[in-house]
Amino acid sequence: xxxxxxxxxxxxxxxxxxxxxxxxxxxxxxxxxxxxxxxxxxxxxxxxxxxxxxxxxxxxxxxxxxxxxxxxxxxxxxxxxxxxxxxxxxxxxxxxxxxxxxxxxxxxxxxxxxxxxxxxxxxxxxxxxxxxxxxxxxxxxxxxxxxxxxxxxxxxxxxxxxxxxxxxxxxxxxxxxxxxxxxxxxxxxxxxxxxxxxxxxxxxxxxxxxxxxxxxxxxxxxxxxxxxxxxxxxxxxxxxxxxxxxxxxxxxxxxxxxxxxxxxxxxxxxxxxxxxxxxxxxxxxxxxxxxxxxxxxxxxxxxxxxxxxxxxxxxxxxxxxxxxxxxxxxxxxxx
Numbered sequence: 001x002x003x004x005x006x007x008x009x010x011x012x013x014x015x016x017x018x019x020x021x022x023x024x025x026x027x028x029x030x031x032x033x034x035x036x037x038x039x040x041x042x043x044x045x046x047x048x049x050x051x052x053x054x055x056x057x058x059x060x061x062x063x064x065x066x067x068x069x070x071x072x073x074x075x076x077x078x079x080x081x082x083x084x085x086x087x088x089x090x091x092x093x094x095x096x097x098x099x100x101x102x103x104x105x106x107x108x109x110x111x112x113x114x115x116x117x118x119x120x121x122x123x124x125x126x127x128x129x130x131x132x133x134x135x136x137x138x139x140x141x142x143x144x145x146x147x148x149x150x151x152x153x154x155x156x157x158x159x160x161x162x163x164x165x166x167x168x169x170x171x172x173x174x175x176x177x178x179x180x181x182x183x184x185x186x187x188x189x190x191x192x193x194x195x196x197x198x199x200x201x202x203x204x205x206x207x208x209x210x211x212x213x214x215x216x217x218x219x220x221x222x223x224x225x226x227x228x229x230x231x232x233x234x235x236x237x238x239x240x241x242x243x244x245x246x247x248x249x250x251x252x253x254x255x256x257x258x259x260x261x262x263x264x265x266x267x268x269x270x271x272x273x274x275x276x277x278x279x280x281x282x283x284x285x286x287x288x289x290x291x292x293x294x295x296x297x298x299x300x301x302x303x304x305x306x307x308x309x310x311x312x313x314x315x316x317x318x319x320x321x322x323x324x325x326x327x328x329x330x331x332x333x334x335x
C-alpha cells in the first residue's frame with residue numbers, strides 16, 4: 001500500500017510525519033492549510049475480498065465514514081473528512097494529544113477509581129454512537145486515547161472493522177480477535193451487546209494490566225474467547241474490589257441477554273460503585289446516618305481525607321455526648 005513520505009500531500013492535507021501504525025494502516029500528523037489546523041490523517045488497508053471491486057469497496061467505506069463523521073461527543077475523536085487518493089481511502093480525524101489506553105496499561109494496572117472513571121467516559125461516547133445507529137465493533141485499549149486532562153476519547157467508530165470489508169469470504173471475521181464477543185465468533189451478527197462486552201474486557205484490562213484473552217496465534221485466541229470465561233480481576237490482581245468483579249462478569253457474560261442492556265446500564269453500575277447513594281433513612285441528618293454514609297463512601301473512595309477506622313473510634317468514644325458528636329460530624333463533613 002502506498003503511503004506518503006514526509007512533507008507529501010494527500011488531498012489538500014500536508015503530511016508532516018508518521019505518528020502511529022497498526023493492523024489497519026498508518027496515522028500521520030498533517031496540516032490542513034485551508035482551515036489552518038493540525039489533523040490526524042489515517043490510511044486504511046483493505047483486506048482481500050471476493051466478488052467486489054476495489055473502487056466499490058472504497059466508496060462504501062467512505063460513505064460509512066461520513067455517517068460516522070456526524071458523531072459529536074466529548075468522548076469521541078471527531079472525524080472531519082474522508083477522501084480517496086490513488087485507490088486508497090484516507091480518514092481525516094481531529095488531532096488529540098495524549099496517550100492510548102494501550103500505552104498506559106503497558107506501565108501496569110490503573111487504580112480502580114481511575115479505571116472506572118475512564119471506562120465510564122468510554123461508555124458515554126459509545127452510548128452516544130449507539131443512539132445514532134453506529135456500532136464501534138473494535139473497541140480496545142489501542143482505540144481509546146487519554147488526553148492530558150485525563151479524559152478518555154474513543155477513536156475509529158466502525159471504521160477499523162469496515163476496513164476489512166463487509167463482503168468477506170465465508171468464515172472470516174472483522175475486528176481484533178481478543179476483543180470479539182463469543183457470539184460473533186460463533187457466526188452471530190454484531191450488535192450493541194458486542195460493544196458492551198468489549199467495554200467489560202477494557203475494564204478488566206485496566207484493572208489487571210493484562211488482556212483477558214491472549215495466545216500465540218489468532219486461532220488460539222479465538223478458541224479461548226469462544227470457549228472460556230473471563231477471569232475475576234481480583235483473582236489476577238489482589239485488591240481489586242469484588243463489586244468490580246461482578247460488573248466485569250455481567251458485561252462479559254457469554255450470553256448477550258445476560259449482559260447489561262446497553263452502555264448506559266453498565267455506566268450506571270460503575271457510577272453506583274464510584275459514588276454510592278445513601279440508603280433509605282440515611283439522609284435524615286442523624287449522627288448514625290452521617291457516619292454510616294461516610295464509612296460506606298470510604299470503602300469505595302480511596303481519596304477521602306480521613307480513615308474510616310479513626311472515625312468509627314471517635315464516634316464510639318463520644319456516642320453519649322450529643323453536642324460533641326454534632327461538632328465532630330460537622331467537622332468531618334467540612335473536611
